[in-house]
Amino acid sequence: MRGEMMNAECRMTNDRRLLAFVILISSFVIPARAAPPGFESLFPAGGQSGSSVECVTAGKGLDKDSPVAWASHPGIVFKAEDKPKKFTVAIAPDVPPGPYLVRFHTPEGSSPPRIFEVGKEPEVVEKEPNDAFADAKGQEAKVNTVFNGVLDKAGDVDTHAIRVTKGRGVTLEVHGYALGSPMDPALRLLDARGIEIAGGHDTHNLDPRIEFTPKTDGVVYAQVFAFAHPPAADVSLKGSGAHVYRLRVVEDAATTAPAAPEPAQIAVPGEVAGVLAKKGEEDVFTFYAKKGEELVLEVQSRRFDAALRVEDADGKSLATADDGEGGVTDPVLRWKAPKDGTFKLVVLDRDHGGGPRQAYKAKVAPAKPALTAVLDNHAYRLEAGKTVEVKVTLKVTGKFTGKVTASVLGLPMGLSFESKEADAKSGEIKVTLKAAPEAAASQATFRVELVVDGQTFIPSYVVPFTEPRGDLLITTDSRPWLTVAAAKAK
DSSP, X not given: OHXXXXXXXXXXXXXXXXXXXXXXXXXXXXXXXXXOOOOOEEESOEEETXXXXXXXXXXXXXXXXXXXXXXXXXXXXEEEOSSTTEXXXXXXXXXXXXXXXXXXXXXXXXXXXXXXXXXXXXXXXXXXXXXXXXXXXXXXXXXXXXXXXXXXSTTOOEEEEEEEOTTEEXXXXXXXXXXXXXXXXXXEEEXXXXXXXXXXXXXXXXXXXXXXXXXXXXXXXXXXXXXXXXXXXXXXXXXXXXXXXXXXXXXXXXXXXXXOOOOEEOOSSEEXXXXXXXXXXEEEEEEEEOTTOEEEEEEEESSSOEEEEEEOTTOOEEEEEOOOSTTOOSOEEEEEOSSSEEEEEEEEETTOOOOTTOEEEEEEEEOXXXXXXXXXXXXXXXXXXXXXXXXXXXXXXXXXXXXXXXXEESOOTTEEEEEOOXXXXXXXEEEEEEEOTTOOOXXXXXXXXEXXXXXXXXXXXXXOSSSOOTTSSOSEESOOEEEEEOOOOO
């Protein structure tokens, strides 16, 4: 009996020891930190200035922890609705047309950004079914309209009816690939009999564009469909909830234009001011360059999406530019003259607009040494009392004599930075962000600034789509996200 009692006591002691061990081990287990929200698509992916748009989002974690939306323009405000992943987007009247970035963030970090495009034309949202002509007729729209659609299943084809006027040129442009949608979109235009008038595919990167002039008044039908991207072994039409696109249909100015005046000349270095007063107008200036001479050509505009083109004396296109680096929407081109001679600088509106307020400045100047700086991430996170490293990759054009120094702008209270000088040819510079132990939780964008030989450069990150998207819409941005987590209570 005594032996049984002793054995029972020993078992109880061992159980207590085991329990104590489990509790001790558990105290060292660090609970997994929740991931920042994902963000795969937004539909519709844009809206008209001065309007409100009801949008649906897709992505992991957007229905949890009440994610907050941030837009790169303060006039674009997202308000969460009662249903998960649904938002009302208010676009202020003074938001200029163009692409903007949207993020969703929680205390755990930020999602990658996606593009939200603001336009000046009225917008419509497709209503399914719209595969057939009969379906499209019930949704007929005039020119100067933006159609928002989604190819939501494999084999989906969206048909849009558009009323056109004889002799008035029309431009149709699809943004799908440029929005980050996982597709290679295609576009075709049919007459009322279903006969193809024109087709478009891979006009600008993978996005299509069609320009045509109607021969009669009436209705034409634009059909949008998509192939797989990256390319697949088959050629079947693809679709999903993420296959979001925008079809912009605008009427051009009169097809016959007066003879262009003799182009004005720009001295090098020099600048000129101008106005694209008429819809579809292009201004031309001449400049002289010697063979091998490197020049920087730049157009500054605030009220329209400017682009530039360099031509030889015979009008042959030599180079083009849309947006600059680091999220700059004005075009900047570093160009080397192929021979001695006179060349043309052509200034245009990428959206083919025009009006008395579309003023700009065009500059031509000798190229200085240039630095391209790329951030290693779109978002960073650190806790109070800790540090995080920001790595910047450097690419040099030309020759710098001094060292590169780095500073950080826009840090919240309680944060500081450290960085050592670097040689421009070293290929990188590192910046360490440090949060004081008492730093409060916060979230915001910040900016890294590099200075070398008196020039200032702003590093940017590549917007994290599946691949670089070329020069249409937004491919880079200079405002990475920073999440600061307060110190954990002991």
